[in-house]
Amino acid sequence: MIAEIGGYAAALALALCLALGLLGVTGTKRDSRIGAVTAAAQAASALMALSFACLIALFVRSDFSAEVVAANSHTDKPLIYKIAGAWGNHEGSMLLWCLVSATFGAILATLRGSQAKGLWVRAIGVQGLVTAGALIYTLFLSNPFARLDPAPMQGSGLNPLLQDPALAAHPPLLYLGYVGLSVPFSMAMAALLEGRADQAWAKTLRPWTLAAWTFLTLGIGLGSYWAYYELGWGGWWFWDPVENASFMPWLVAAALVHSAIVTERRGSLAGWTILLAIMGFGLALLGTFLVRSGVLTSVHAFAVDPERGIAVLVLLFVALGAGFGLYALRAQKLAQPAGFAAMSRESMLVWNNFGLAVAAAVVLIGTLYPMIVEAAGGGLISVGPPFFNLTVVPLLGLLFLLMPFGPLLTWRVADMRSAFRRLAPAMALAIATFAVALALSRWRLVPAVGLSLGVWLVAGGVSYLVIRARRGAGGAAKVLALPLAAWAMAIAHVGAGVLTIGAMAETAFRSEQAVVLAANESIDFAGRRITLLNVGHVEGGNFSATRASFRVERPGDARTLVAEKRFYPTSPMPTSEVGILSDWGGDLYVALGEAERERPGAWSVRLYRNPLVQFIFIGAGLMAVGGLLSLTALWRRRMETGQ
Amino acid sequence: MRRRDQRLMMIGAAGAVLVGAIALTLVGLRDSVVYFVAPSELADKAEPGQRLRLGGLVVDGTVRRGEDGAVYFAVTDGAVQVDVRYDGILPDLFREGQGVVAEGRWTPGEAFQAERVLAKHDETYMPREVAEALKQRGEWKGDEAP
Numbered sequence: 001m002i003a004e005i006g007g008y009a010a011a012l013a014l015a016l017c018l019a020l021g022l023l024g025v026t027g028t029k030r031d032s033r034i035g036a037v038t039a040a041a042q043a044a045s046a047l048m049a050l051s052f053a054c055l056i057a058l059f060v061r062s063d064f065s066a067e068v069v070a071a072n073s074h075t076d077k078p079l080i081y082k083i084a085g086a087w088g089n090h091e092g093s094m095l096l097w098c099l100v101s102a103t104f105g106a107i108l109a110t111l112r113g114s115q116a117k118g119l120w121v122r123a124i125g126v127q128g129l130v131t132a133g134a135l136i137y138t139l140f141l142s143n144p145f146a147r148l149d150p151a152p153m154q155g156s157g158l159n160p161l162l163q164d165p166a167l168a169a170h171p172p173l174l175y176l177g178y179v180g181l182s183v184p185f186s187m188a189m190a191a192l193l194e195g196r197a198d199q200a201w202a203k204t205l206r207p208w209t210l211a212a213w214t215f216l217t218l219g220i221g222l223g224s225y226w227a228y229y230e231l232g233w234g235g236w237w238f239w240d241p242v243e244n245a246s247f248m249p250w251l252v253a254a255a256l257v258h259s260a261i262v263t264e265r266r267g268s269l270a271g272w273t274i275l276l277a278i279m280g281f282g283l284a285l286l287g288t289f290l291v292r293s294g295v296l297t298s299v300h301a302f303a304v305d306p307e308r309g310i311a312v313l314v315l316l317f318v319a320l321g322a323g324f325g326l327y328a329l330r331a332q333k334l335a336q337p338a339g340f341a342a343m344s345r346e347s348m349l350v351w352n353n354f355g356l357a358v359a360a361a362v363v364l365i366g367t368l369y370p371m372i373v374e375a376a377g378g379g380l381i382s383v384g385p386p387f388f389n390l391t392v393v394p395l396l397g398l399l400f401l402l403m404p405f406g407p408l409l410t411w412r413v414a415d416m417r418s419a420f421r422r423l424a425p426a427m428a429l430a431i432a433t434f435a436v437a438l439a440l441s442r443w444r445l446v447p448a449v450g451l452s453l454g455v456w457l458v459a460g461g462v463s464y465l466v467i468r469a470r471r472g473a474g475g476a477a478k479v480l481a482l483p484l485a486a487w488a489m490a491i492a493h494v495g496a497g498v499l500t501i502g503a504m505a506e507t508a509f510r511s512e513q514a515v516v517l518a519a520n521e522s523i524d525f526a527g528r529r530i531t532l533l534n535v536g537h538v539e540g541g542n543f544s545a546t547r548a549s550f551r552v553e554r555p556g557d558a559r560t561l562v563a564e565k566r567f568y569p570t571s572p573m574p575t576s577e578v579g580i581l582s583d584w585g586g587d588l589y590v591a592l593g594e595a596e597r598e599r600p601g602a603w604s605v606r607l608y609r610n611p612l613v614q615f616i617f618i619g620a621g622l623m624a625v626g627g628l629l630s631l632t633a634l635w636r637r638r639m640e641t642g643q
Numbered sequence: 644m645r646r647r648d649q650r651l652m653m654i655g656a657a658g659a660v661l662v663g664a665i666a667l668t669l670v671g672l673r674d675s676v677v678y679f680v681a682p683s684e685l686a687d688k689a690e691p692g693q694r695l696r697l698g699g700l701v702v703d704g705t706v707r708r709g710e711d712g713a714v715y716f717a718v719t720d721g722a723v724q725v726d727v728r729y730d731g732i733l734p735d736l737f738r739e740g741q742g743v744v745a746e747g748r749w750t751p752g753e754a755f756q757a758e759r760v761l762a763k764h765d766e767t768y769m770p771r772e773v774a775e776a777l778k779q780r781g782e783w784k785g786d787e788a789p
Binding site for chain 2: 232233341342347350354355358362365366369379380381382383384386387388390391394395398514515516591593594596597598604605606
């Protein structure tokens with residue numbers, strides 16, 4: 001019964017979305033029609049909420065007559081993971097996609113912002129069509145409410161790797177980001193249909209873009225953190241196709257966050273902003289295609305089904321075809337850009353956009369190249385970290401070089417010399433870092449450059465706050481009284497710097513060692529003496545585990561560390577729970593391997609020292625905090641101006 | 644500086660960055676792409692020192708630890724069996740009789756030196772490269788998996 005209610009609610013939402021799409025896209029100024037469109041958008045979102053609640057109820061009740069529940073759940077699972085199981089599979093995650101899209105449509109319909117009525121109605125309409133497209137795909141090609149007859153007595157369980165709090169939150173956050181990009185897309189399409197993209201339009205576009213970018217940052221950061229502590233490989237980013245699939249929209253969203261500022265403040269770059277919005281959503285759809293179709297080898301390819309992949313590809317072509325087609329027809333109708341000099345706030349933001357867009361293009365080439373080569377009969381290949389390190393990393397480096405200048409320059413024409421003078425302390429610090437890192441790393445250029453760029457970004461962000469505080473009376477002490485928007489930007493930029501420092505230190509200076517240890521045997525590693533104390537058997541809630549305890553000794557400090565190998569009866573494969581000891585310098589990371597066949601009682605153990613690895617996740621967190629603060633600042637401004 | 648000169652300067656700088664990015668991309672695609680080979684293709688396709696991905700099934704009973712501390716195992720596609728040496732901990736999902744991809748280098752007459760070993764990530768998932776190779780050799784039996 002619950003499954004049927006969920007299915008009907010989703011079908012009704014589909015009908016509403018199609019209707020409101022057609023009514024909205026054609027545009028109108030009549031209030032009665034606008035009222036109908038907004039009410040339909042809100043009703044569709046409520047229906048989707050009901051539908052998704054039904055799916056969660058099926059999982060909570062372990063109703064194995066529903067096919068997704070039988071395939072992905074188990075009565076032994078803790079409640080929280082039963083709920084998370086609702087989106088931990090292909091069908092449920094697509095329903096979540098639809099729910100998020102419909103909800104954003106309802107928010108768009110409720111909060112008009114500063115944009116003109118015609119633009120607003122058309123945007124709601126396009127968003128309705130986006131939701132309808134996703135719903136058609138979900139209901140007809142991957143229906144989460146399909147029944148199974150006869151119902152099995154027990155479900156076949158969730159992949160135990162996924163039974164983890166970070167991973168329960170990872171897909172919803174990522175989807176909020178992916179689908180969040182559908183709103184800028186809808187607004188861009190509305191602007192093209194209406195033939196105008198003014199400053200008031202860009203002002204409403206900004207918070208949507210910021211929100212999508214912030215969610216993407218959180219989702220990617222959390223996924224990376226999970227990979228770090230759960231997969232047991234000691235790494236945090238693998239340039240895996242699916243990681244790239246989320247990184248590309250992130251890069252484009254970051255560009256869009258900045259270009260929308262130019263369009264809002266100066267009225268220029270409107271065409272480019274629209275193009276970015278279309279590409280951002282296109283890449284989000286491509287990401288869904290790459291994940292769902294299983295065309296690329298990946299951790300995430302859990303629905304290997306070419307038919308579904310082709311359907312997502314069709315949706316992608318419809319969205320991009322409509323987007324680029326309209327752009328070609330209408331772009332010249334948009335307002336002419338106001339001019340700016342080669343050295344100005346605008347030009348720096350253009351450089352930011354240029355760098356991020358080229359980086360996204362390079363990641364796209366590297367990700368799709370294996371598919372292209374295979375389709376052309378060139379055999380199976382993989383494009384891995386060496387390619388991306390060679391291409392994307394220098395591009396981002398160039399971008400980071402310019403980053404601290406941007407916020408210090410004025411609009412239209414800026415005085416470069418004064419910017420250099422104000423950034424002199426930051427520059428000195430970066431150069432000093434370079435020299436020290438070069439000497440300490442025995443003349444390794446890449447980590448030295450990377451670390452000094454990271455320090456440059458952090459110092460640049462701090463300098464910005466100090467310089468702004470000094471501008472008025474009261475001096476540097478006034479730094480706390482600066483506007484929230486200034487703090488938000490500085491924190492996000494500092495976050496990028498912190499992440500860079502962590503990524504460089506971890507990549508360049510990490511050490512690892514594989515050893516075989518029996519009880520009470522020791523090994524000296526990374527300035528520590530590590531002793532295996534014992535290996536025992538423990539029972540968890542729905543798993544049993546082999547648990548190894550270690551003593552980690554440094555002069556004046558001894559601590560214990562536990563690493564596990566867990567066995568879930570629902571899965572033939574064990575999973576690792578690595579042991580991590582963090583200190584200011586980084587992590588000691590211990591993964592338990594296999595019992596040695598030739599030496600009873602001895603275990604293979606892998607040891608890693610990951611210097612400054614926590615900076616990576618702190619940096620990503622700071623960027624997300626910057627995004628959230630910036631959103632808060634925009635919200636406050638909106639409240640104050642009463643728009 | 645006149646506006647036209649400024650514009651030229653910006654376009655010039657952008658062009659230089661773009662050319663650099665394209666050059667790096669082409670070099671990257673030429674040099675850092677890793678080809679996938681099945682054990683029976685190794686002798687024909689591998690050049691000494693070239694990075695490769697070797698995929699196949701782990702042969703039953705071949706996993707052992709050498710006196711040098713490294714792990715040895717053999718990989719097969721049903722036709723040819725290749726010894727692999729790996730200096731590290733095998734992934735959780737590594738099993739005899741199951742699919743595996745080893746990334747590393749090969750010198751004729753020696754064991755394949757793996758720098759990375761990828762096993763399938765869950766029980767219903769087999770690295771696609773391995774499946775392709777096994778299908779080509781008629782050894783595929785993955786579809787009967789739950």
